[in-house]
Amino acid sequence: MQHVTSRSGRSGLDRRSFLRAVAFTALAVPATTGLTACTSGYDDAPDPLRPLWLQAEEQAKLARQLATGSPERRDAVSVVADVRAAHAKALRAEVERLNRPVPEEGAAPEADQGGDVWASLAQARDDALGLLPGLPRHRAGLVGSVAAGCAAALELGQGPAPDEPSLDVTSVTELEDDTAEALQRALGAEHAAVWVYSLVRAFLDADYDGGIARGERAHLERRDECERLLTSAGRTPRPAEPAYVLADPVTDAASAARAVATAEADAATGWHGVLERTDEKTVRTFAAHCLVSAATRGVHWREAAELRPLVPPLPGRETTAD
Structure with a gap:
């Protein structure tokens, strides 16, 4: 998705823009002085996609490290690294799109699993599928694609298939x-x-x-x-x-x-x-x-x-x- 930023090309505010800015500032001031809480203008709740993003970053790093040995193993694990790096990029973009605070530190879901890239990839797939029911529609599409990308990459290592859902x-x-x-x-x-x-x-x-x-x-x-x-x-x-x-x-x-x-x-x-x-x-x-x-x-x-x-x-x- 492209984000379009409009710029006037002028270095300062004209009179109309200045008055408009003053008006919005006045509207933003609470009318009641008894309010003790203030907001930052952001949704400060933890973003549920952030753990998936950090998990993808960690797994991409793990796969890069494990891309050694036989050419067959190196090629398969390199594909996993590319897939998870793309997931991390897409998930981070979605997290940052909402303008929530995005601290760089913080724990991600377990990615190592003893160095088994396939087990950690299966866990990532299941984590994404588990998150789907509570997401808004546009995020469900993204996270569903992340889960599908993990599942597809697992085919290279003959990883475990996801459980069949029991649905009526x-x-x-x-x-x-x-x-x-x-x-x-x-x-x-x-x-x-x-x-x-x-x-x-x-x-x-x-x-x-x-x-x-x-x-x-x-x-x-x-x-x-x-x-x-x-x-x-x-x-x-x-x-x-x-x-x-x-x-x-x-x-x-x-x-x-x-x-x-x-x-x-x-x-x-x-x-x-x-x-x-x-x-x-x-x-x-x-x-x-x-x-x-x-x-x-x-x-x-x-x-x-x-x-x-x-x-x-x-x-x-x-x-x-x-």
Whole structure:
């Protein structure tokens, strides 16, 4: 997000600006002299994102230190360092956006875990997911992407998968219009992903059969759950299109892998959009799980398609360069 600062280009205040400044100063003076408390003009409450920011910084440092040994280990841990450094930058920007006091000292959630970068990364993922229910919408989108980025990076080290949430989406009986529209868009991405997985079977050899089956099954489940959610809330799910137009036509194994990677990225974008347009906890939990799942599957397809970055730091939130 760009912050635009307007400047007049003049070195001093003119008479009108001076009078306006005096007027606002007068309005700011309390009318009652019995008040004993004063405020700084900032929200002085601890920012819940600050621990996540400090945790990301510490884990980026840890990963840099551990990026030694075999080339395979060095490359994987270096990716983790890049991902967590990007998280720290995005989280710090959001903390500072609210103009809260930002002391440099302070404890972060445990990052070392005995030097196990994968265990600490799994903890960071879980910390971010645990924070989601109480966040405002725009912050839920950011923190959901951070959790998804951690989960995706864990795929490089075969880290532990997050626990499957136990959800009854049919318990949601009402949706705000913007939430329903975001769910319809996510559903559209799921329809497209199912179609893409079916398409690429003819272009990929047997080594990919397991990945295709798992990915297709996951998107069918997401599709069905999303349709049930919309229906229970009195909305009519939009049907799938007969076919979808791909920006890069599938003609061989390489283009097939790129198509699947793109479908996973589109699904992540759709579910990130839901996070930014709902306060309903069941919907938010469902969307976060779908975002994480798409991001983790996407890593393997991006590797097969030789796309970079291998792990987009903020899945669903950013446009990545290939």
